[in-house]
Amino acid sequence: MRELRHREAKWLSQGHKVFGLIKGTKVAVLVDSSEICCGPRKQEFQTDLLCLIDEQLRHKKQLYFLSFGTELSALWTDPVEVNLPALCEARQWVRALQPCGGCNLLKALRKAFTKRVLNSIVIIVGSCPDQSSEILSDYIQQVTLGRDLVIHTVTYECSSYVPPVILRNFSEAVGGRYHCYSSALEVSLSCQQGFSHSLAAQTLSWCFCGFVTLRCKIPIFTEVANFPHSSCLPKPPKHDNPLKIETPNFLTKTSADWLKTNGLKAKQLNLYQVLAPSAFSPVEEFVPILQKTVSSTVHEVKAMMQFEWHDGTVKNIHVDPPILYEYQKQLGRAVKMYERRIEWLSIASRRIWGTVCEKRVVILVDISVTNSMYIIHIQHSLRLLLEEQMSNKDFFNITAFGSEIESWSPELAPINQENLQSAWRWVLSLECGGSRNIMGAVRKTVEVDLKEKDKHTSQGIYLFTGGVPDQEMSIVNAYVAEVCGGCDLRLHICLFHTGDSDLDGIIPARYASMDDTVSAFREIARAANGRFHWFGDIGIYESDDISVIVAEMEEAINFSQKCAALVGSLKSRARSHLESKTSLKEDGKMLKERSSPQKFFPPKPTALTLARMV
Incomplete structure (x- = not known):
């Protein structure tokens, strides 16, 4: 182990000492071009950037370069494939960097996050950003929720301790990677070669690497391996705080x-x-x-x-x-109203859950082992739901299922502040494990929480899952159709897309392609008289609530087009009628002119005629 650490420390102290190890295959590099960073030390900065291109970036699949000061300057409009001409352009772009005012990092991030193909963003900063770390971290957490994106932040030759502190806090908040480089620290480290390997490794880890990794695949220390898996994951700001419960002032409808x-x-x-x-x-x-x-x-x-x-x-x-x-x-005013409805359905907790409309609600949450890397996202989704949509219900319960099934309450509990806060504290304790026993979770809900379903109205089960159940879909389909028939009970599907399975990681108990999974859960929702909602890192892929609004908008547009066609046909006919009438008048005038007798003038008299007239 000591030899391994020594080799890693030596490797870090060579080609990767300035910017650290850049992960990802489709990388955006955001370069601070402020007056401080590209001022007196511009030449050294450009040299280090050229080394970064030659040592690491040339091995990537796609690259995107963006410099930010007061204004932005991108090398390309979109990420490009890595090849010899692209690398030459990148080197030329680095050599042409010029200082440009302040350090508007937020503006650069907004530009970079529009490039959806990227899986890694490298932020190289040499001065204090114009925005605070709280603003930057809040923005990144919002745009990266559900998106597998590595944020790698580098502080380069900062003369003050403020930028490293701000950027390190920012990296920890967004669950990214942090690297600090200073040539002064490098010199001091080179004087310590006589120290033991463990001390050198400790010093290097303190000076160079402050990694807060999103995925801890290789447990180096036994103590870390024994920690709960969620402790390695980044959390949104104030994730563990009590709920801030909102009370809707209107009745939610499908x-x-x-x-x-x-x-x-x-x-x-x-x-x-x-x-x-x-x-x-x-x-x-x-x-x-x-x-x-x-x-x-x-x-x-x-x-x-x-x-x-x-x-x-x-x-x-x-x-x-x-x-x-x-x-x-x-019709135009109606379409604008429908657009506002779609926008409302696409934000906050409705983006994840759709609209929760029933008065008696049970939430089924998938915490199978395949969702281990998404447990914070699942908890955050439940937090949004409890804060925004549950306070005006009558009764609720939350059931988490993997191979085993556990519930917050033995049975449905009334909605009040105390119960909602208690449910949230229970959600924070959830850990992923096992497979997806969806059938068992639904059966437990129907037989325990909703055992008197025939005596009540407005009852809903919301199944929040990321893949197919352990049981055959036909069995689940038949069961939910039976239990939801003959009573006012609906089962709604909230399917979240986590990307393709990592074959080097955990293999689910049963696997189906995303298309087959979507089709199967869509059938379950139809059989249970419920709604289907499918979302992912990009946004909402499919939602029954949104689909019916879109269909109504399309019908309004179709009606408007038919109106325009009717009026257009009428105008065309009136125009042709007017033209034909005008042509008839012109033809009448011509006939009248032709029918009138022509006047003949007498011939000019000759000399003989004039002599006779005398």
Whole structure:
């Protein structure tokens, strides 16, 4: 072990001493180009950056370079594949770095986080950022929640102790990697070669590396290996603090129920409702005297148009443009309202859970061993739910399941401040382990928490999971369909996407592709009269609550397009009618001019004619 530490210390003190070990394959490098960092020591800084490119970055798959001072300057618009021309451009970009005002790190982070392909961001800072560590860490925790991204922060040649302290606190808060480099410390270390290997390793670890790693795959120390796994994971600020419970001032509804009062049909904005008073069906009748069937004829060409009805028939519509213009304005206002609804559904706890609408609620949480690296995310998701959506319910319980099943309360408990805080303290104690016994968790909920489900209304089970259960999906599907039938009980699915399985890590008890998993849980939600909600690091992939709103928006847009087509056809017909009328008038004038007799003037008299006239 001592020899291993000695080799690692020697390796760190060579090519990786300035910036540490850069992890990830698709790397963004954010370089501080402030007056302090790129001022007097610019040449040494550029030399070290060129060494970083030659020693480490040339082995990556994709690179993205961005310098930040008061303003930003990117080498490329998007990450590029690593090849010889790209490396030459990167070296030239480093040589051309110029000092540029302050150190607006937040602006650089916002730019970098828009590049979704990146899996590692290296922040190289030589001065104090313009923003505080709290602002920076809060922002990063929000944008990286559920996203597998390594944040590697380097403080370079800081003359003051303030930047290293700020950046180290920032790295610890976001669960990133921290590296501090100073040439003065390097000189002092080189004078200590006579010390023992353990002391050298300890000094190097203090001076160079302050890593707070997201994943601890190799337990070096026995004491660390015995710690709970969640202790190695980064936590959001004030993660362990008591809940800040909010009380909603309105009754939450599913989008389907919300549309019953705010949909196009409820607002009398269905196109066929608007056109019905001025719609007339064509009439065909047999005329005995003519001995044939005669169809009705539209004579008022200016305002009557034929229009296909919702049942496939064709009706004659009296088109009134002012009414249709006003109708389109109302459709526009309705679409904006639907957009606000979708935005509301996409933020806070609703992004993770959807809307929790029932009065008697049981939360089933997947804490199988495959979710070990996401236990903090799971706890944070539960915190948001307890704070934002549970205070106006009547009864609740939380059940965590792996191979074993454990509940916060033996049965449903009433909603109050004390119980919500108690449930949160219990959630903080959860540790992942075992497989996914979803069937057992659902059965326990139905037989214990909701044993009197037939006597109550507004009951919901919310299953928060990341993969397929231990049991066959057909068995689970049949069971939930049976227990949810004949009573007011619904099972809703909250599926979170954690990316592809790491084959070098833990293999789940049962595996299915993401497409098969989504399809299976979607069927379970349908069988249990529930809603399906699927989200991940990018955002919401699929949500029944959002889908019905999008469908209503598409219908409104379709109605507006049909209105525009009706008015356009009417204008076109009126224009052609006017043109034909104008052409008839012009033709009449030409015929009139042609029919009028021509006047003949007498010939010019000659000399002989004039002599005779005398």
